[in-house]
Every structure is written in C-alpha cells, then in structure tokens.
Amino acid sequence: MDQSYAIDAFGALAHDTRLQIFRLLVQRGPAGTPAMEVGRLLDLKPSTLSGHLATLKRAGLVQAERQHREVLYAPRLQTVNGLVRFLLEDCCGGDEAACAGLAPPPA
Amino acid sequence: MDQSYAIDAFGALAHDTRLQIFRLLVQRGPAGTPAMEVGRLLDLKPSTLSGHLATLKRAGLVQAERQHREVLYAPRLQTVNGLVRFLLEDCCGGDEAACAGLAPPPA
C-alpha cells in the first residue's frame, strides 16, 4: 500500500453510491454478487453502475469474476486492512504506550 | 458513523496533501502539532494548509486546540475505527465463519 493507491481507494469510497455498493458487497460476502443484482437493489442505471464498479475495481476494493453471462463482484477486505495499516503506520512515532487505547481493534 | 459522515471522511483522505497531513499527525501523536509546523514540514502555503486542515476537521479526522498563539492539531483515531466498522458492518451477512480471515485485525 502506497500513497497513490490509498488515495484511489479513499476516493472510490468517498461517494454515496460507491460506498453503498461496497458495503452491499461486504454484506453479501466473498462468493460475489452479479453486477445486475447490485444495480437492481440500489436502483442504478447500467452505465452509472458499471462506471462505479470499475472505479472500485481500479482501486483494488473489489474483484470481478465472469460466471457465464454475469460478472460477479466481491469485496477485497485485505485492501481495507491495508488502508488502515497505512493510515496508522508508525503511530505516535512507534510509542506503543502513547498509542494504546487510541484505536481499539474492531473486534 | 453514518453514510454522509463516512463520505466526508473518505473524501478528506482522498487527497495527496491531506493524506500526508493526517499521517504526519498520526505519527506525531495525540499531543498535537502546530499548524505552522505541519506547513513547514510539508512545504505548504498558509492558505492551502488551512483549507486542508479545515476539511480534515470537518470530517472529524482531526481536532484543533488553541495553545497561546498556535493551533495544535491532533488526529482522532476513533474516527478511523468508526470508518472501518462502518465499512465492515454486517460483513458476510453476519456469518462469522465466512468472514474469518478476510480482514485480520491490524495488530
């Protein structure tokens, strides 16, 4: 994870529709969801949806796999993890004590 | 954390200079860093810096505290934590097994 990848990823998430799409894919799980179904659930025009999925894919936040006629989209949670690590890298100059309790793990 | 807050936060991080500023503040720690020092370290014009700090503050990613003549900026890591939780909310439809190993905690 470097600066420019992180910017692409944050930029991809910084949009109402794309954030909805990503969260939907997270909830749907790793098996993937057909693009068309995403569009139907969120009421999106095909070209608009396609553009947003492409943006998310370019940013490494989702992956696409063709399954017969459909394209299944699934989230890449490793990228989310990479973003967090990048953000908190060398937190408090490496001083564990100063950092403790500032960002408790999601669990 | 709701959708529109998350969008503001991701949007704030989706910018080269702002991402640098935020990471710098994370590394500097919770005691805070004077705005001017941030500007000097990253070579930013005062008005540009001020605008970016305001954006980060509006997004809840940093907090500002006046200390005599200077304004100290410190990161709010709870917001980062909130963003991650929001992103991964109801991951895999709540199926722990399907979700396991997809996003190992940063630690």
Added chain:
DNA sequence: TCCTCATTTCGCGTAATCACGAAATATGGA
C-alpha cells in the same frame, strides 16, 4: 449463425474541487 441478455465504453453538459494571492482576524508582547 442470429438473437438476446449482461455489461462496458463514449460523449456531453453540469457541478464540485483545488491552489493560492490578498485581505481579514486572533493572540500576546513591547
């Protein structure tokens, strides 16, 4: 091969974002 469904690419008008100079405001010292 021909047709249809699923998805992507292109093009355009509109709207939001950016950097930065200049001016305004806040704070404490002489």
Added chain:
DNA sequence: TCCATATTTCGTGATTACGCGAAATGAGGA
C-alpha cells in the same frame, strides 16, 4: 495601544468528477 506572528476567509481561474443516453462488446442459447 501598536506590532509581529499565526491562522483563517474570500475570490478566481483551471482541472476534474458525475450521471446518463446511445452505441458497442461479450457470452451463451436456439
């Protein structure tokens, strides 16, 4: 009070992102 330092606000021109209709492409099935 007057001034210097630290920071914010305002205005402007240039770049970039958005939604979406129309057309193109890809992948089976008849």
